[in-house]
Amino acid sequence: MLHADRSMISRVVRRVFFAAAVEVSKDVISGHNYILEAHVEGPVAPDTGMIISIRKLDALLSEITQGLDHKFLNRDVSAFLGVVPSAENISRYCYDSLTLKLQDWPQLHLHKVRLYETDDLWVDYGPHIQPEI
Amino acid sequence: MTLLTKRYGLSLTHIVPEDSSPGAPAELHGHNFKVDVTLRGEPDISTGLITLPAQGEISARDYLDNAFHELIFKKFNKKRVNDSLEHGTGEFLAIEFLRILQNSLLGEAVVSVQLVETRKNRFICTLL
Numbered sequence: 001m002l003h004a005d006r007s008m009i010s011r012v013v014r015r016v017f018f019a020a021a022v023e024v025s026k027d028v029i030s031g032h033n034y035i036l037e038a039h040v041e042g043p044v045a046p047d048t049g050m051i052i053s054i055r056k057l058d059a060l061l062s063e064i065t066q067g068l069d070h071k072f073l074n075r076d077v078s079a080f081l082g083v084v085p086s087a088e089n090i091s092r093y094c095y096d097s098l099t100l101k102l103q104d105w106p107q108l109h110l111h112k113v114r115l116y117e118t119d120d121l122w123v124d125y126g127p128h129i130q131p132e133i
Numbered sequence: 134m135t136l137l138t139k140r141y142g143l144s145l146t147h148i149v150p151e152d153s154s155p156g157a158p159a160e161l162h163g164h165n166f167k168v169d170v171t172l173r174g175e176p177d178i179s180t181g182l183i184t185l186p187a188q189g190e191i192s193a194r195d196y197l198d199n200a201f202h203e204l205i206f207k208k209f210n211k212k213r214v215n216d217s218l219e220h221g222t223g224e225f226l227a228i229e230f231l232r233i234l235q236n237s238l239l240g241e242a243v244v245s246v247q248l249v250e251t252r253k254n255r256f257i258c259t260l261l
Contacts, residue, residue, distance in 0.1 A: 024181060084181025088135050092176075120140040121194070129134050131171050131245040131259045 011041045011111060012051045016061045018069035022085040029072070035116035036065065036094055039126075042108040052108060060101045064094055091115040091125040136244070137183055138171045139194060141201050147214040147221030161213070167249035168205070168230065170197060172242045185238060193242055200237045205230055223248050223256035231258045 015037050023029045038061060042051045071077055073085035079093050095113045102108050112126030146163035172193050174183035182192040214221035218229060227248045234243040245259040 084176075084179075086176060086181030088137065088176035088183060089181045091135070122138050124136040124138070125134070127134060129136065131136060131173070 009041055010044050010051055011039055012054070012057070013037055013039050014054060014057050014061065016058070016065050018065040020068050020070070020085075021072040022090075023072075023074045024084055024086050032117050034068075034090070036061065037114040037116075038094075038098055039111040039113065040102070040108055041111045042105070052105060060098060063101065064097045087115055087117040087121065087123040088125070091123045095125045134173065135175055135183060136171050136173055137194060138169050138245075139197055139201075141168045141170065141206070142166070143168055143206060143210055145209050145212055145214055149220075149222055151222075164250050166226075168201075169245075169247040169249070170201065170230075170234065170243060171245040171247075172197060172239070173244045174242050183242070185242065193239065196237075196239060197234075197243075200234060200239060204233050204237060223250045223254070224258075227256045227258035231260070235260075 015035055017033065017035055019031065019033050021029055021031045038057065040052060040057065044051055067077060068090075073080045073090070077085075080089070083089055091113050094115065095110065098113065099110050102110055110126070112124050112129045114122055114124050116122040143166045144163065145166065146161055148159045148161050150159040172183055174193060176182055177184045180192065182194065185191055185193050185196055208217070209226075214226060218225050227246045230248070231243065231246040234246070235241060241260065243260075245257065247255055247257045249255040
């Protein structure tokens, strides 16, 4: 049977999508097809062979993206009333939201989220992340 | 910690002798490189964007666009790398691009440069 040893860390990365309008520069409203990646770390459960069920992770992520999808974030999402919905701030919001939802799984750690605003611009947020090689 | 990465394009040519068959002449060739530049910082409360501390409200991403164009694109695009660097390798280019950007007003906000040479190989230089 395959076992991870103590020197190993396992991570599952799951992508979800949402589209939203944002006003980052004054009087300029832009729209983006965002891609949100959740990077979740934890032990691989011997009985399931998984860190977390993808179906469950999708459900948690969906709860977050449903509140953002096809919305004008500055106007429709309370978290962004008075907070600029830049990619930097949206990624922070998604990280904090998913961390709260993962509290029922204390063995799991949300390493970071990555938010793609376009193919050529993305933001990583996590309290302790470093540039990765 | 927030890391913002922007991807740029660059076409350049180089000679990499170590990649040639033994005894065969090193061939000049080129690639459409993708250059991923990563900035580290925290978003400004008023703009929501990572800003350069010494530059008021100039967003780091806007400054990076300009710095990349002026300091890297103009110098290297459609040029032969070996004419300006000791080695024309991806490793050397990643190091050089990181050094150039860190010597700009971006300073140590620039923490990593990744050079995607082909679908099979990429080179990364990261500030520890």
